[in-house]
Each structure stands twice: as structure tokens, then as C-alpha cells.
Amino acid sequence: MSLVGLLGASIRFYLRDWIFLVLGAALSTMVVTGALLVGDSLRDSLARVGREKLGWVKRAMIFPRLVPEDIADRLSQKGIINSGILTTKGSVALIGPEGLAVRGVQIYGVNESFWNGFTKSPGWQPGIWMNPVLARLIGNNGAPRLNLTLALPFDTPRESLLGRKDFASGLATLEVDCLGTLAGGTKRDGNGAGSFSLTGGISSEPVLFMPLLDLQKALNCPSRINGLLSSGTGDFPSIDKSRLTLGDYGLVLKSPRDRVESLFAKHDRDKDGTLTRREWQGQLGESMTREIGEKGILTKAALLDWYRLNRNHLTLESRQFYLADPFVLAAGKAAHEVALVSKPVLVHLVNKIQLENRELAYSVIAGISQPLGFGDKALPVPPPGNAMLLDFPGSPLNGQPGNDIAITYFPAEHSGPPRELSVRLPVAGRLPPKGMAVDFDLAPEFPGITDKLSLRDWNPPFPYDNRRIQPIDDTFWKEYRASPKVIVELALAQKLFGSRFGHYTSVILEAEGVDADQARGAYLEKLLSNIDPAASGLSWLPLAQQADLRSAGNMDFSGLFLGFSFFLLVSAIGLFSLLLRLHLERRMGEWGLFAALGWTRRRIMGRILAEAIGPGLVGIALGLPLAVLYCGLLSFWLESHWPGGDLAGKLFVSTSPRALIIGSFITLATLLLSTFWRTRSILGHNANELLLGDRADGGSKQFRCGTGKGNGLFIGSLLGCFFGVVCLSMVGTRMVDAEARAGCFFGAGALGLSSLLVLFNRLLKVWDFWGILDSRHWIILGLRGVSRKPGRSLLSVGLLASSVFLLFAVDAFHRSAQTGDVGDKASWSGGFRYWIELDQPLFQGFETAAGKSELLDNIERAAKTDPAMARQRADEVLDRAEIVALRLRDGDDISCLNLLQSGNPRLIGVPQLLLDRGGFRFAAKAKGYEDNPWRVLEGSGNPAIGEKNTLMWTLHKGMGDKVSFGKEESGGFDITIGGILSESVFQSELLLSQKRLLEMDKAIQGFRVLLVGCPQQDETALINLLATGLAPLGPVIRSSRDRLESFLAVENTYLATFQALGWLGLLLGMVGLAIAQARGMLERSAEWALLAALGFSRNRIGILVMTESGVLVLAGLLTGMGAALLAVWPQLGAMGLAWVRILLLSGLVGICGLGSSLLSVWVVARLGLLKQLRSQD
């Protein structure tokens, strides 16, 4: 017979055994491959969700400002759709008394080209549409009439002096008719526009689509957009600069002709080619017009001639009022290339200029670094630190060199009500009111100020006291408009009036003898070529590519789910190993025979391995479809258990060949290794022992009690171990850090488990020593059966105890935010009971009178009865509250709620108030900052604070590590982790000092996050007040506990997954245990037959069998639970309801154990004992 024939015969003869082994191999394959498939499926599903959200869009430009909508056409390429889009955020409510407002709705203004990229829903027509999420939140998926509150876009930074900061001015409200709900949003709904969103993340946000024109009109920004969508692929296609205009950068270049043309275009209402006084008033100064025309009539040609003669320069300005430094730099380079001189200017509006008791109100002050103009019309640069006064007719100041003037002004940047500052400057001289000294165009146009006839008509966004205005101020305004009354050197002006928004308001470009109008074309071309579009926010974001990359996730999903399936895997392999062991032991005589006949160990081993490969391969083949099923079940579990239902309907099973191959290979290797290991241990016996097989075990040797000294040592060691367990548990309770606590718990548990198993082993020997002195001691017969094979019993108990301990341990780690310490400053909440996130920024904190007053005004307006009383009560509650406003830089949610890879974390700026206050619980503090770890943010090197789970699991960073935000050359920066919060509400973001955050990102406007602390009794009242008062800003209010719970829910989902798979593993372990026990019972069939022959009733034999297997199950259960209890005993009181769950778990394990025991009884009952006895003889 050939070896193959021998193998075949063996497999046929032991077919039943091999079938079990095949099932073991199939189970192992299912678990390993299934876990790998889950990882791949999750990645593929996330990528698909990302692509579904983008629809036809592959890349986009998100502009930091409004740009002309024709940019879409200018950047168009053949075969590529470019669609301009206007986005804003707002609240949407059904019209009617029950209209519930949905906050944080993304509003997209889109045109026909956008819709053409999607499969349109039946009945679709241009108009206003909701996505399914908004329809669900609003509770109406028909065609409702909606009330919209939209955030208005602003050119001027809202926190600059000229920015509007009150609630109302930032919002537009309108009523619209919605046409219905678009399809999309889940995998079942297909790829409709209803899924569209430009924001990352797995969750779907509420979206409202509006016709672009309607939204432009509502937001008062005709023909402008702030985003461009494209179907073009490619990573970072460079932008053809020649297709861009200054408008795309928010810049305006004015030559003399431009000024005149613009003036006539806007103000020549009768289109007669002349401007009458009525038409130019409010735009031009009297002094200038007197020079040009008679009787105040200005012709275009005359005006142009005047400009060419007196203002022969180009002016570069920004629609955002302040010119960013890169533009000024580019302007200078371009000027140099066309032989012009670049002369940057900074102007500022000051409240008062005072010399002794004489003063001027609301005047412009200009800073220059080079003389403006030429010859006798030039405006000279004052000496450093000095001021030159405009000596206009009637000026009350009459300043002389040596005098000091006091300038009172608001700073260029402020949140909340501005604080007046003052500076004294020595007067260097006086300037005659001519030439560039009275160039009112040095100050960029600002609606509400520069277009007003009188100072008294101003409507500025800052506190304005028109009582300060004297007749001479108004006279000056009419004569010279916004011409500067004081000139200082640019550096001084920048020091006094510069801000993060800019240090220039315009650049004058001129050269003696060069006609500005003629130079304009060449200069513009050079200017555009010198501006880097990417550095100015004009670059393509490869959204589709990013979605694919980010779908790789913030962690190794395959590894994660392999970890989750670890216990199940160990059980499956353990079961295979156990079945193999039983099979090999059954055939020990056969191996002995081969050995006796001269086969080498290696040859026997090879034969066994060859025999195992067949069932292994068959098992793997059967296991692969099971793996797909396992993956499907795990995906379903995740979909149904993921917090917030964000994964519902989004996961699908991906059968990647890679995972199937790797999973099969790992399983085969593991099974062969297990077979090799088991075979090696069996073949360790000599041929004679193998031939004797199980009979080689001539019966256990009776245990002899050790000496008194030995027993003392044993008891001493055991007590020492238990003392160690207690100490570790105690230390664990003092650990702040969750991982350290877990480490102590597992350390204590492992030590306790080992000690209890040693104790059980000792107990087995003690049972062995217990004498059966009377027939009443018959039950000891069962216990002695347990100690008959102590190794097998200890293994069974150990396996069960470990799994029980693990499951209980995981349950003990079920996380929940504790309510008791929410008001404690040193707790996870920092003492703040609520977290409020606003759609629209708040500019005035409630610690300021104006901010508080604005809030109270809103509350008063909303009060249905007795507004004054409502205001008074609100005032009292606010006085007792602690509200800290934080700045937010939008980015990726880096908490565990976001499964996607995070490349651009959300950042929060921590104000000085919070840095000084301190609080919160820290897992790691920087050296030297132990007392108040927040102060590390004041140090150098861009320090940041992050939450431990976020840093560890999402960002994979620790203390001292750097996190990069883009490339430095395009405005990117690095931050360094200088402190780690422990289990805090700040898990979605990193924290920097507010000052540092604003330095890094100058575009951040206002406060978007509020931390709210208050006495417990004020909690409800305060939150109601804030909900009412902040309603226009779209507040999303969550208790700190809820916020933390939402993060912990993810951890708990992972724990639940681990636990669920652990339960499957335990079940498999139980099956293994039952098989092993049943096999043991079969091995001892002669023993049971003997008892039957000697007159034992079936019941009594059943009880003995139950006792044997029951003792093992009970010992496993008690040992596992005992170890878990020992490890957590200091926290028993705090576990609360967890006990109910633990008791239920114990009950379940007990039931499983009972099932296992009953199986053993069933096996024994089916033996046909007397036949068994007969057949043995």
C-alpha cells in the first residue's frame, strides 16, 4: 500500500473525527478571514460613502472670500464640468407655530450645471430641495414652506474695526417654498444629489439646495460664489494664472481712468456724461471739484484730466479692506518689473485728534513709508515717531513742531465692544492742503462712511458719538472727504493700527513721468503672474482622492477586528487543537506500532501532517463562504450598534481576494503549527508507551500531603499573591489614567486568576486525599473523578476561568461619564456642565456688558409675558454662571466618532481666561507645568493640548510629538503636543492658546464654542435662557455628560463587539469543553459500566457525571469571577447596575456549563452500560 493509500484509508476509517477537524478548520478560517474582510469592507464602504457624498464632483476650490462667478467659465476645460457654488450655514424651520428649527443646515446655492451631474429624482425641477436628513429632522418630506435664517458673507473681517459684530447684522431671514426631498443619503437610495455634501465624515448632515441666483440675492452678493466644483480628475492640477483676475483674489486696481469710469458708472444717473453736484456729492470733495469744473458740473474728460494731473498713480486695494502681506509683496515685485515704485499705505480712522484743549473728531490718519506723488504736490514721510498735521483752513489744532498731539482711537481688531486707546505723538510739521496731502482716495471706500455727505450721517459698526462732531469736522469732510489729517511713518502706523487682518490698506504704484493709465495693463499682467494662487486660497482640493485616502481610517481596521475576534480565534484554534489531540490520542497505539516497526519520529510526524493538510484545506474551502457571512454579520452588528446610527445602511461586504488569500494562509499555517506542536508532544513518548496508549496511565498516584513547612510555604505564597492582588487593585483606584487603571486591573486580575488556579490545583489534590469512609461519601467519588486527570481538569477550568474573567473584565470597563463630579473644576468636565456649539460666530463674550446686554435683549424680545421680569431673572442667572467663549478653527473631527483618517484636525483657541483658570483632568503634564498644565500653551514652539484617546487612537501621537497642518509655504504650520487631557469633553479637537491660533489662522472670526458652568439649581434656567438668547446664532446645546457619553459610546461599541465575539468564543470554548468531557466520559465507559453492574442506579450515575463536569464548570466560573472581583473590589460600590449585568452573564455561563454537563450525562446514558461492560470482556 502506498503512503497515499494509507492516508486515504486512515481518513476513511476516522471519517467522523476528520469531519470535526474540518469544522474546526472552517471555524478558524471563518474568524481570521472574516476579521480581515471586515477591515477591507469598512475601508471600501467608507470610500464609497465618501464618493457617494461627492457625486460627480472630483475636486473643488473652496475660496476664503467671495469671487466672481465667471471663474467657473474661465477655468473650464474641455469635457470637464465646472460648477460655481455658494455655500453658507443656517437654520431651517417649518413655518407655523410648531416649526422646529434645525440648526447647522448646510445651504448650497447651485446652478443647472450642478444638477446635470446627478441622476435626478422623478419630478425634479429647478428650485429648493431638501436632502433626506433635513427632511427627517424637520419631520416633513413633502413640499413645505420654510423659514430660513442664513449667515451672511462679509468682505470685511467682522472682528476688524469696520466689521459688524451684532447678531442681527450677520444674518438674513427669508421664507421659501421647498419642492421636496431628493433621493440619496444611503446605499439603498442610489447615487442621487440627496447624498451630496462637501464635508467629510461618515455622518450625513442636513442640506438645503437653492438656486444660485436666489441665494446670491438673499445673501446680497450678486454674481459671486465661494466655491467651485469640478468633475476633473488629477491630484493638484496647477491653475493657469492667466485665467485669473484680480477679483478672484478680492483685489481692485484703480488707475485714474478706472476711478473716473467707476464714478460715472455709479453716479451719472442721467447718463449725460457729466456729474452734477447732486451726483458727485458724497463721493468727491468740494476743494477738488472747484479745481475742475465751474458751478460744480464735472465732465468725464475734465475729471480724467484732473486725476491724471494730480493722482497719476495706480492704487491696489482689497475688497476685504486690509491687504494681505503676500499681495503687497507681489505688488512690489510686479512694480519693480515694470519700473514703477510700490508705496504701501495704512490708513486708520481715529476718534479724536487733540492738541491741548483743541480737537478734531473722526479723522483719518495715514502711514506711509515713501513720499507719495512728486514735486510740490508730494506728500512727504514724517520722521520716525513724529506726526505731520494737515493744515487745512479753519483747523483748530494749529500744531507747531514741538507740540504733542494726542490721538484717541479704537484698535484695528477687537471682539466685543472696543476699548479706546490713546497715543501722544510729537508734531514734526504742517502740510498744506494740496496735492497728495488731500488725497481722500488713500482711504479705501467703505459703505456707510465714505459715501456719506456728512459725518453725522455715518453708520459705522463701532461705537460712534456724533456729539463729538464740531462744524469744522463736517466742513472738512465736505471739502476733503476722507483725506488724512495726520500723516505718520508707515512703521508707526502699523504698530498702532496693524492687526492680524493686515498691515496695509492700499499700495500706491507710481513713477515720475509714467502715465498710470498706460502702465496699468503691463502692471496688471505682472501682478497676476507674481501672486501665488495656492497661497491665496485658490487651489484645487482633490476631494475624491482625499475621500479614498481618508477611508483608510484612523486605525488599522483589519487589525482591530482581528483583535476583537482574538478570543474567538483562540477558541476556534483551541477547539481544533483539542479535537486533534483527542484524535491523535485515540490513535496512540497506531503511532506506537509505526514506531515499533521502525518508522522515524520525523516520518510519523510527516504522515500526521500530511493527513492534517487535507481536512485543513477542505475546512478552509468551507470556511471562506462562512468568513463572508461572518463579515456580513459583523458589519450588520456595527451598523446597528454604531452610536447615532451614522453607519446605518452604509456598510457592505467586500470580498477582497487579498483578505481571502491572507486569511486562508494564516489559518493553514496556524493549523499546521498546532498539529505539529500537538504531534510533537505525543511523539515525545517512546514506542512502548505509545503502544500502551491511554492504558499507560496506570492510575493516579495518591497525593501525599506535604510537610508542615511545605504547606506553610504554599499558604504563605498564596496569601502573598492575594496581598499583591489587593495592592494592585488599590493602586488602580488611585490611577487617573484609564489605561493605567486597566493595566492595574488586568495585572491584579491575572495574578488573582493564577492564584485561584493554583488553589484549585491544590484543591484537586486535597480532594484526592479526602477518604471515602462511608457509603454516604459517595459524592466524593464524583470529585475524585475530577482529580483523576488533574492536568485536563486544570486546563478546562483555566480556559473557562480566563474567558469568564475576560468577559467580566470587559464588562467592568464599560465606560460611562460619571455625573457626580460634573461640577468639579478638576474633573473631566472642568466644572462646565454644558457645551454649546454655534453655527454663526459670537463676537461679544457675555463677560462684557455689551455681549450680555445683547443676549438679554434677545431674551427680552422672545419673552411672551413680562419681558422686563424675564430680563431681570436672566440677568441674575447669568451673573451666577461661568461662560467661557472659545474660538474654533473648523477641521476634521478627530474623536473616535470619525472613522475616517484625519488630516486637518479641528482646533480650539483657549483664551487667557481659561489658561489662568485651569481645571480639567490631565493624563500627562509638561515638566514645569504641574500646577496648571494649561499654561504650557503660553510657551514657545506652538504647544497644544489634546485628549488622550484622541491622541492615542486617532492621531497616534504622544507628548512632544508634532502635528502638521499643511505645508509651511502655503500657510501651513506645526504644533507640538505639550499636555494630554484624560477622558475629557475635548476629544474632537486639539487645543492651542487663542493668541497662537489667531497667529496661525488669521481668518478665524469670533467664538463658536461656549463652555457653560453654573450652580446645579440654575442648570435648566440657564440653558433655556441661552437657547433663547443665542437662537439667531444656531446653538447646538449638549450637556458635557452627553458629549463625553457620545465619545464613550464608540469605545463601548468596540467593547461590546469584543464582548460579543468573546461570547462566541466562550460558546465555542464551552463546546470544546463539552466535547472533551464527553470524550472523557467515553474513555471511562467501563468505569460507568462497572458502577452500573455493582448496582448504581441511573440517577446516581447521572449525578456523579454531573458532579464531575459541573464541578469543572463551577470552578471555572467561580475562579474567573473571583479573579474579576478581586481585581475590582475597591470599586465595587461604584459599579452600580453593572452588577445586574454581571449576574446575568454569570447565569448565562452557568446555563452553558449546565448544557455541557447534561451533554456528558446524555453521552453516558447512551453508552448502553451493560453492553459496554460486556464488550470490554
Add this chain to the structure above:
Amino acid sequence: MILKAQKISKSFPTPAGSLDILRDLDLQLGPGNAVAILGASGSGKSTLLNILGTLDQSYTGSLEIDGINPKGLAPDRLAQFRNEKIGFVFQEHRLLPQLNALENVLIPAMAGWVQGNHAGRAKELLERVGMGDRLGHRPSELSGGERQRVALARALLMRPKLILADEPTGNLDPGAAKGVGRLLLEMAGTDCGLVLVTHSLDLAHSMPLVFRLIKERLVPEHVGMETIG
């Protein structure tokens, strides 16, 4: 009469038809009677012993042990009957390896049918079989003959009316076998009957009455001093 077996027949169905093992077999035994049954392998000796020991209830004919017909007894009642009336000695000693000698002897008492302290009698029996100094020893620490002596003591613990011994010396050397045979006869004493199945002529001839099982029937081979009642 301790044992009264009449017209005991036993057959097995086979594809070729019914195979008779025992046919119309009669055997009677009074107190103090001992009988040895000889036979070739496969002749049905053990089958007969299993029928007499109530381990096998699928036979025809009538059987009475101590005046009770065990056929038709409920399983538990049958277990009790076996416990109280019959003592078994098997070819392999069938001692439980996890119990010592004394405990092994006590096993029948643990069946729970007869209350009381049996330890004294167990020790006495072990003394009588010459194992008084080995009470605490486990089977692995005993020789083959010693194990069989312990098994004999176990068979006698409940004061059975009938002792059934199936090749009790099958695994023993001639010296040990002779000792065990003598001991069997001696221990059975005058109160109970002994049926010994063996193919050892020496052991068989040490019994007062010897039958040979030939062609499904018991054929008397040698009658010693005792006679069948």
C-alpha cells in the same frame, strides 16, 4: 435455592439466520454450592454469566435468584437487586484508579441502597483476603493478584447470595491464580453460591462441580465432593 435457571436460551440474529449461543440450559445452585464452567472461546460462557448476573435481559427461559425473577424488574429495582444479591469478579480487576483499596471495596455501598457504615466490613474483608496492610494503596501500587483480591473483597461487601466470577485469574500467573481460586471458594463460604467461568482447567478443577459448555448446552464434566441439589 439461590440460583434456579431453567431452559435458558439465547440467540443472535445474523444475516445468515438466527445464531444460537445457549439452548435450553438448566442450572441450579444452593447455598455454599460452587460451580465452574469451562468452555472454548466464543462458546457463550460470558453470555451465560451476564444472563445470570442480570446484565443481559434478552434471553428466553426462567431465572430465579434467591427466589426472585429479575426479568421485568424496573431498571432501578434491578440495580438494587444486583447490588444486594450478586457479587461480580471480572477478568480485569476493574478497580477505579482514583480510589484506594478500601474505597474500591466500598463502591457497592455507595450505590445507596443499603444505609449504614460499611467501612468496618470492607476492612474486615480486605483483612480476610490478605490486604489488611494495603488499605490506602491505589491500584497502580498493587500487583495483579492483589488487585484481584481487592475486587473479590468488593464482590463480597454487600453479602451477596450469588458470586459470579468471569475469568478472575485470566491475567494472573499460575501461582497468583491458584491463590485467588482458593480464596474465591473460601470467601463464598457456605451462605452463597459461586459460579466461576474460566478456561483454566486447574481453576475449574479446584471447584466441586465443573460443567463444560459444548454446543450451546452445559455438559457435566466432573463432580467433586459437593453435589447439585
